[in-house]
Amino acid sequence: MPTWTLFTKLADTYVLLPAALLCMLCLASARAWRLTAVWAVLLGCGLALVAATKLAFVGWGIGSRDWNFTGISGHAMRAAAIAPVLFYLLAQNSGLVVRMLAIFGGITFGILIGISRLAVHVHSVSEVVTGCLLGIVISLPFLALLERSPRPAFPRHLLLAAALPLLAMTGTPGAPTEKWLERVALSLSGHSAPYTRNDLGYPPLVDGDEQISGRSAHFWH
Known part of the structure; x- marks a missing residue:
């Protein structure tokens, strides 16, 4: 469990x-304005959809008990x-095999993060599967566009140097997205308490007698 707990923070x-944002800045620095805009729109739509499903549940109780989806x-x-x-982007100037391995590695990372959410008992299978699928639906079309476009010129070592310090953030408390979204949901719905x-x-996220309590009973993570 400690290994999954640490890994999921990535x-x-x-x-x-x-x-x-670093990816976006690298594209913008290369004056790849179309790619920058497409990446911002695709990711923004994905984030909005995630937030919408969570707001719907916590504010109005909209979900699926059959699928254990909140x-x-x-x-x-x-x-x-x-x-x-x-x-x-780190491998874009390498050969085709390396570029494809980079994509495969990124998708594998996403799937492992999904598994980690199950391992730490904060999501159901349906919530993880939809998260992974939505992420893939965002990344693969954008990567296809990147593959067909002229390579944006930027110093890859600077991207790597800027990205590595982000790993230090795994040692800090997670972003308080639960509180932010809960406040928005309650404000919009007019309810005094969030649905859980x-x-x-809904079926428990932990089998047997062990139960999720407190904040973990919510779906936010």
């Missing part, structure tokens, strides 16, 4: 969103969307 908002996993989505693009899995009789 997909925290404080780690991967700055990494996505919102798309943000960690899985971010990992599957951002890591393949970051790895590809327990409130609506």
Whole structure:
């Protein structure tokens, strides 16, 4: 469990969103304006969809008990969307095999992050699968566009040097996205308390007698 707990932090908002911004800045520095805009729009739509599903559940109790679904996993989505693009940009001047391996490595990272969310008992299978699929739907079309476009010229070593310090953020408390989204949901819905899995009789995320309590009973992570 400690290994998964540490690994899952690699997909925290404080780690991967700055990494996505670095990708965007590298594209912009190469004057690849179309690629920059497409990347911003695709990732922005993905983040908005994740937030919308979570707001819908916590504010109005909208989800699926049959699928044990309360919102798309943000960690899985971010990992599957951002890591393949970051790895590809680092390997873009290499041969085709290396570029494809970079993409495969990024997608594998996203899937492993999804598994880690299951291992630490903060998401159901349906939430992780939808997160991974959404991330892949974002990254693969953008990578296809990158592959067909002229290589944006920027110093790859600077991208790597800027990205590596983000690993230090895994030692800090995670971004308080739970609190932010909960406040927004309650403000929009007018309810005094958020809906939780327990409130609506959703299956527990942990088998047997062990139960999720407190914040972990929510779907936010």
